[in-house]
Amino acid sequence: DAGVIQSPRHEVTEMGQEVTLRCKPISGHNSLFWYRQTMMRGLELLIYFNNNVPIDDSGMPEDRFSAKMPNASFSTLKIQPSEPRDSAVYFCASSLAGAGANVLTFGAGSRLTVL
Amino acid sequence: GNSVTQMEGPVTLSEEAFLTINCTYTATGYPSLFWYVQYPGEGLQLLLKATKADDKGSNKGFEATYRKETTSFHLEKGSVQVSDSAVYFCALRDNSGAGSYQLTFGKGTKLSVIP
Numbered sequence: 001d002a003g004v005i006q007s008p009r010h011e012v013t014e015m016g017q018e019v020t021l022r023c024k025p026i027s028g029h030n031s032l033f034w035y036r037q038t039m040m041r042g043l044e045l046l047i048y049f050n051n052n053v054p055i056d057d058s059g060m061p062e063d064r065f066s067a068k069m070p071n072a073s074f075s076t077l078k079i080q081p082s083e084p085r086d087s088a089v090y091f092c093a094s095s096l097a098g099a100g101a102n103v104l105t106f107g108a109g110s111r112l113t114v115l
Numbered sequence: 116g117n118s119v120t121q122m123e124g125p126v127t128l129s130e131e132a133f134l135t136i137n138c139t140y141t142a143t144g145y146p147s148l149f150w151y152v153q154y155p156g157e158g159l160q161l162l163l164k165a166t167k168a169d170d171k172g173s174n175k176g177f178e179a180t181y182r183k184e185t186t187s188f189h190l191e192k193g194s195v196q197v198s199d200s201a202v203y204f205c206a207l208r209d210n211s212g213a214g215s216y217q218l219t220f221g222k223g224t225k226l227s228v229i230p
Protein backbone atom coordinates (compact mmCIF):
# COMPACT_ATOMS: atom_id res chain seq x y z
CA ASP A 1 0.00 0.00 0.00
CA ALA A 2 1.29 3.46 -0.89
CA GLY A 3 0.06 4.95 2.35
CA VAL A 4 -1.81 8.22 2.69
CA ILE A 5 -1.00 10.41 -0.29
CA GLN A 6 -1.14 14.18 -0.08
CA SER A 7 -0.64 16.83 -2.71
CA PRO A 8 0.90 19.24 -3.22
CA ARG A 9 3.86 18.70 -0.92
CA HIS A 10 4.68 22.38 -1.02
CA GLU A 11 2.54 25.36 -1.93
CA VAL A 12 3.53 29.00 -1.96
CA THR A 13 0.78 31.48 -2.69
CA GLU A 14 -0.14 35.07 -2.15
CA MET A 15 -2.63 36.37 0.34
CA GLY A 16 -6.16 36.26 -1.01
CA GLN A 17 -5.61 33.31 -3.31
CA GLU A 18 -7.54 30.07 -3.07
CA VAL A 19 -5.64 27.02 -1.89
CA THR A 20 -6.77 23.43 -2.34
CA LEU A 21 -5.00 20.56 -0.60
CA ARG A 22 -5.73 16.98 -1.57
CA CYS A 23 -5.64 13.66 0.19
CA LYS A 24 -6.02 10.03 -0.81
CA PRO A 25 -6.48 7.83 2.26
CA ILE A 26 -5.42 4.21 2.59
CA SER A 27 -7.78 1.92 0.74
CA GLY A 28 -10.26 0.37 3.13
CA HIS A 29 -9.88 3.01 5.82
CA ASN A 30 -13.19 4.64 6.66
CA SER A 31 -12.04 7.52 8.85
CA LEU A 32 -10.17 10.57 7.62
CA PHE A 33 -8.68 13.44 9.56
CA TRP A 34 -7.19 16.80 8.62
CA TYR A 35 -4.61 18.26 11.00
CA ARG A 36 -2.67 21.51 10.96
CA GLN A 37 0.81 21.76 12.48
CA THR A 38 2.49 25.01 13.49
CA MET A 39 5.34 25.81 15.84
CA MET A 40 3.10 27.91 18.05
CA ARG A 41 0.07 25.65 18.35
CA GLY A 42 1.45 22.19 17.61
CA LEU A 43 -0.92 19.69 15.99
CA GLU A 44 -4.54 20.75 15.76
CA LEU A 45 -7.39 18.59 14.50
CA LEU A 46 -9.37 20.54 11.91
CA ILE A 47 -12.03 18.06 10.80
CA TYR A 48 -12.90 14.38 11.00
CA PHE A 49 -14.85 12.31 8.47
CA ASN A 50 -16.33 8.87 9.02
CA ASN A 51 -17.62 6.99 5.97
CA ASN A 52 -17.26 10.21 3.94
CA VAL A 53 -19.50 12.18 6.31
CA PRO A 54 -18.09 15.09 8.33
CA ILE A 55 -18.53 14.19 12.00
CA ASP A 56 -16.71 16.98 13.77
CA ASP A 57 -15.56 20.21 12.15
CA SER A 58 -15.24 22.19 15.36
CA GLY A 59 -11.53 22.62 14.74
CA MET A 60 -11.97 24.42 11.44
CA PRO A 61 -10.68 27.92 12.17
CA GLU A 62 -13.26 29.94 10.31
CA ASP A 63 -15.49 30.07 7.28
CA ARG A 64 -12.53 30.52 4.99
CA PHE A 65 -11.77 26.84 5.54
CA SER A 66 -13.86 24.07 4.03
CA ALA A 67 -13.35 20.34 3.56
CA LYS A 68 -15.08 17.76 1.45
CA MET A 69 -14.94 14.02 1.00
CA PRO A 70 -16.89 13.15 -2.14
CA ASN A 71 -15.92 9.47 -1.98
CA ALA A 72 -13.96 7.02 0.11
CA SER A 73 -10.72 7.61 -1.75
CA PHE A 74 -10.47 11.39 -1.91
CA SER A 75 -10.72 14.45 0.29
CA THR A 76 -9.93 18.13 -0.15
CA LEU A 77 -9.22 20.97 2.24
CA LYS A 78 -9.82 24.40 0.76
CA ILE A 79 -8.83 27.81 2.05
CA GLN A 80 -10.44 30.80 0.37
CA PRO A 81 -9.19 33.46 0.70
CA SER A 82 -5.85 32.47 2.17
CA GLU A 83 -4.04 34.63 4.74
CA PRO A 84 -0.42 34.63 5.98
CA ARG A 85 -1.51 33.17 9.32
CA ASP A 86 -2.69 30.05 7.46
CA SER A 87 0.95 29.17 6.77
CA ALA A 88 1.49 25.72 8.28
CA VAL A 89 1.95 22.07 7.45
CA TYR A 90 -1.37 20.38 6.82
CA PHE A 91 -1.57 16.64 7.43
CA CYS A 92 -4.16 14.18 6.32
CA ALA A 93 -4.49 10.93 8.27
CA SER A 94 -6.72 7.90 7.92
CA SER A 95 -7.69 4.95 10.05
CA LEU A 96 -10.09 2.05 10.24
CA ALA A 97 -12.77 2.97 12.74
CA GLY A 98 -13.52 0.39 15.38
CA ALA A 99 -10.86 -1.87 16.79
CA GLY A 100 -8.13 -0.14 14.82
CA ALA A 101 -9.35 3.35 15.40
CA ASN A 102 -6.51 4.07 17.76
CA VAL A 103 -3.90 4.02 15.05
CA LEU A 104 -3.72 6.86 12.57
CA THR A 105 -1.64 6.66 9.42
CA PHE A 106 -0.43 10.09 8.39
CA GLY A 107 0.49 11.44 4.99
CA ALA A 108 3.74 13.30 4.44
CA GLY A 109 1.97 16.65 4.71
CA SER A 110 1.44 19.73 2.57
CA ARG A 111 3.56 22.71 3.55
CA LEU A 112 1.66 25.90 2.83
CA THR A 113 3.27 29.32 2.75
CA VAL A 114 1.02 32.34 2.26
CA LEU A 115 2.92 35.52 1.47
CA GLY B 116 -10.58 18.45 29.15
CA ASN B 117 -7.84 16.21 27.90
CA SER B 118 -4.26 17.37 27.65
CA VAL B 119 -0.76 16.03 27.13
CA THR B 120 2.38 17.69 28.45
CA GLN B 121 5.80 16.76 27.13
CA MET B 122 9.20 17.90 28.20
CA GLU B 123 10.45 20.90 26.27
CA GLY B 124 13.06 20.28 23.66
CA PRO B 125 15.28 20.24 21.88
CA VAL B 126 17.16 17.31 23.34
CA THR B 127 20.67 16.66 22.09
CA LEU B 128 22.40 13.38 22.94
CA SER B 129 25.51 11.57 21.88
CA GLU B 130 25.16 8.25 20.12
CA GLU B 131 24.62 5.32 22.55
CA ALA B 132 23.35 7.62 25.32
CA PHE B 133 20.24 6.81 27.33
CA LEU B 134 17.07 8.64 26.32
CA THR B 135 14.10 9.68 28.41
CA ILE B 136 11.34 11.95 27.13
CA ASN B 137 8.79 12.73 29.81
CA CYS B 138 5.08 12.76 29.09
CA THR B 139 2.21 13.34 31.50
CA TYR B 140 -1.47 13.56 30.75
CA THR B 141 -4.86 14.56 32.07
CA ALA B 142 -7.95 12.77 30.85
CA THR B 143 -11.42 11.80 31.86
CA GLY B 144 -11.89 8.07 32.03
CA TYR B 145 -9.22 5.63 30.92
CA PRO B 146 -7.28 6.76 27.87
CA SER B 147 -5.14 4.84 25.45
CA LEU B 148 -1.64 6.30 25.16
CA PHE B 149 0.68 6.60 22.19
CA TRP B 150 4.05 7.77 21.05
CA TYR B 151 4.34 8.97 17.48
CA VAL B 152 7.59 9.87 15.72
CA GLN B 153 8.06 12.39 12.91
CA TYR B 154 11.24 12.14 10.84
CA PRO B 155 12.32 15.22 8.90
CA GLY B 156 10.03 15.97 5.98
CA GLU B 157 7.63 13.16 6.81
CA GLY B 158 4.31 12.63 8.51
CA LEU B 159 3.85 11.16 11.95
CA GLN B 160 4.26 7.42 12.41
CA LEU B 161 3.06 5.33 15.31
CA LEU B 162 6.02 4.25 17.42
CA LEU B 163 4.27 2.40 20.24
CA LYS B 164 1.09 2.34 22.24
CA ALA B 165 -0.45 1.11 25.49
CA THR B 166 -4.15 0.71 26.11
CA LYS B 167 -4.42 0.11 29.86
CA ALA B 168 -2.62 0.76 33.10
CA ASP B 169 0.73 -1.02 33.57
CA ASP B 170 0.90 -1.97 29.90
CA LYS B 171 4.31 -1.51 28.33
CA GLY B 172 4.52 -0.51 24.69
CA SER B 173 7.75 -1.25 22.86
CA ASN B 174 9.17 -0.93 19.36
CA LYS B 175 12.61 -0.41 17.78
CA GLY B 176 14.26 -0.42 21.21
CA PHE B 177 11.93 2.25 22.57
CA GLU B 178 9.71 1.53 25.57
CA ALA B 179 7.02 3.34 27.52
CA THR B 180 4.93 2.13 30.47
CA TYR B 181 1.39 3.36 31.15
CA ARG B 182 1.51 4.62 34.75
CA LYS B 183 -1.99 5.47 35.95
CA GLU B 184 -0.89 6.48 39.45
CA THR B 185 1.43 9.17 38.09
CA THR B 186 -0.54 9.80 34.86
CA SER B 187 2.63 9.36 32.88
CA PHE B 188 3.88 7.60 29.77
CA HIS B 189 7.59 8.38 29.57
CA LEU B 190 9.51 7.26 26.48
CA GLU B 191 12.86 5.54 27.01
CA LYS B 192 15.60 3.99 24.93
CA GLY B 193 18.77 2.49 26.31
CA SER B 194 21.12 3.43 23.46
CA VAL B 195 20.14 6.00 20.87
CA GLN B 196 21.41 6.12 17.31
CA VAL B 197 21.84 8.98 14.88
CA SER B 198 18.89 7.57 12.94
CA ASP B 199 16.64 8.22 15.97
CA SER B 200 16.90 11.97 15.38
CA ALA B 201 13.30 13.08 14.96
CA VAL B 202 10.42 14.80 16.72
CA TYR B 203 8.54 12.62 19.21
CA PHE B 204 4.89 13.21 20.09
CA CYS B 205 3.03 11.80 23.04
CA ALA B 206 -0.72 11.43 22.50
CA LEU B 207 -3.82 10.13 24.18
CA ARG B 208 -7.18 8.86 23.04
CA ASP B 209 -9.92 9.24 25.61
CA ASN B 210 -12.14 6.17 25.41
CA SER B 211 -14.85 7.55 27.66
CA GLY B 212 -17.42 8.64 25.10
CA ALA B 213 -18.13 11.47 22.69
CA GLY B 214 -15.11 12.57 20.72
CA SER B 215 -13.26 9.40 21.58
CA TYR B 216 -12.01 9.08 18.02
CA GLN B 217 -9.84 12.12 18.57
CA LEU B 218 -6.17 11.99 19.49
CA THR B 219 -4.85 14.75 21.75
CA PHE B 220 -1.17 15.41 21.00
CA GLY B 221 1.58 16.96 23.02
CA LYS B 222 3.66 19.75 21.46
CA GLY B 223 6.43 17.37 20.45
CA THR B 224 10.06 16.98 21.57
CA LYS B 225 12.84 17.29 19.04
CA LEU B 226 15.67 14.83 19.53
CA SER B 227 19.05 15.26 17.87
CA VAL B 228 21.62 12.48 18.20
CA ILE B 229 25.20 13.36 17.34
CA PRO B 230 27.88 10.82 16.41
